[in-house]
Amino acid sequence: MGYSIFSLARAALGGHRGWGPAWRKAAPKPAYDVVIVGGGGHGLAAAYHLAATYGVHNVAVVEKGWIGSGNAGRNTTIIRSNYLLPGNIPFYELSMQLWERQERDLDFNTMVSQRGVLNLYHSDAQRDGYARRGNAMRLHGVDAELLDADGVRKMAPFLNFGDARFPIRGGLLQKRGGTARHDAVVWGYARAADRLGVDIIENAEVTGFLEENGRIAGVETTRGAIRAGKTGLAVAGNTSKVAGRAGLRLPIESHVLQAFVSEGIKPLIPGVITFGAGHFYVSQSDKGGLVFGGDIDGYNSYAQRGNLPVIRDVCEGGMALMPMIGRIRLLRHWGGIMDMTMDGSPIIDRTPRDGLYLNGGWCYGGFKATPGSGLCFAHLLATNTPHPAATAFRLDRFARGAVIDEKGQGARPNLH
């Protein structure tokens, strides 16, 4: 059923008993043209674009749990394209443009809300850095505005402008940035892909790969073997583990990133605000909860939960910026597994194993990339060539020294 005001009215008249499932519970077929491992946002978006954009419909997405049980359903939902480096800006801007038309493309309310992303600066040097970033964005046609302290005060008068340890001197604003509802994004891609014939196979963990004449020819799963003309990995925090089963050793470490939500309060935060003197970022959900996060946990882990020192560190960042949140109660916190690359940028590429394609290394910024990543991965799977917006995300860039080190932190995943 298509979603429209008419179908809503019809369903309302029928007591809302007529809604069918949004996607089928598909059982695995013996073979597909393409099998994508991982039913997060990226895997589902790639499957959708394979069918919708490249006409490849004989596709399966194989997910070990339920779709969205990984980072796609655990992130803090921020979308933006405020990047600095040439390899990154065109890609993230493509993704932003896809967000802007996503609800029409998918016929699904993904609650894309362009309320703005404001990065605060606290020193002259940081202002210069943000001016440079803003100029780079504008040269690529991306919106950016540099605000002084008064400009920030107008937007967010509740920030600590009085006696802050790190006084707020201004901020870099991307008005087109904002948030989107993460679960809805997963469900929207799943429904749209399913309607185009894609099989979404949940509760099927990939435990190994089928090999034929040295080529990857499909996957072994807990629900049986599935042959595939091409196999794509989109398993985020499990990338190094799953790729390891195909004999690949990748420049990726897995770390936990935690996020937090407070009890609901009246509307306060106008968009997304990031602290420039520590790692803390915050937005407000439609239910009123403050949604916030900060640094990754410093140790390697595959657990979807984090540790207490980071909780303290993140809350300190929040208190430094907005001391009045000290009396708000924390409602929940959780963690997801980040596939941290050595330069903080992602990989969308063929692998040295013929038949096996890789989408990974999204670190903690992959939600905003979901639509662009899906399109570019689908392009690679369909054509065997990189999408023009993703030519920098090659696997061999680490060997070539052509890293995309957006933060300038070197090969230190815990700092990216």
Ligand SMILES: Cc1cc2nc3c(=O)[nH]c(=O)nc-3n(C[C@H](O)[C@H](O)[C@H](O)COP(=O)(O)OP(=O)(O)OC[C@H]3O[C@@H](n4cnc5c(N)ncnc54)[C@H](O)[C@@H]3O)c2cc1C
């Ligand atoms: C707390 C937190 C906050 C974040 N905040 C933001 C943010 O504000 N903005 C932003 O841009 N990004 C953010 N991110 C990062 C973003 O969520 C991820 O980079 C992105 O979701 C990764 O892509 P994905 O959606 O495909 O991953 P996932 O949803 O993790 O999908 C991978 C899937 O692969 C499955 N899988 C793994 N192994 C196997 C196997 N062997 N067989 C079958 N399936 C398997 C997993 O179960 C999982 O469902 C955040 C992440 C976290 C955890």
